[in-house]
Amino acid sequence: MEKAQIVYDDFAKVEIRIGRVVAVLPFERARHPAYKVExxxxxxxxxxxxxxxxxxxxxxxxxxxVACVVNMPPRNIAGFSSEILILGARDAAGEVKVLTPTHNIEVGEPVF
Structure with a gap:
């Protein structure tokens, strides 16, 4: 389903930055299978x-x-404070795959 069109100023409010995954922990309390990712x-x-x-x-x-939205307020998920949104998309098999640059980009760089 397509969403309503937005103007560039709406998109410009979203801060997307490149980060590097440094830790991945199990998240047993999550309603759907998930990890805690630093x-x-x-x-x-x-x-x-x-x-x-x-x-x-x-x-x-x-x-x-990974590409992440970094300027949203933290969200409480099963008692865990999720501070960022790691961007991903489903592949042909329906599995969520992270969006990652094809080149070595410095961590902290903005996506625009």
Whole structure:
């Protein structure tokens, strides 16, 4: 389903930055299978996310570059404060795959 069109100023409010996954922990209390994921944004610090990206093994995610929305307020998910949104999309098999740059981008760099 397509969403309503927005103007550029609406999109410009969304801050998307590249980060590197540094830790992945199980999240047993989540309603749907998920991990607790720590992402390093370099000069912008480290932030945590609850992410339904369990089609990956935890060790496959560590070290991976990911695109994240970083300017939303924290969201309480089963008692865990999720500070960022790791961006992803479903593949042909229906598994969520993270959006990652094809080149080595410095952590903290904005996506525009």
């Amino acid at each position: 992402v390093d944004f370099g000069p912008f610090g480290r932030k945590w996310s609850s992410a339904q990206i369990t089609s990956y093994k935890a060790d496959e995610l560590v070290g991976q570059l």
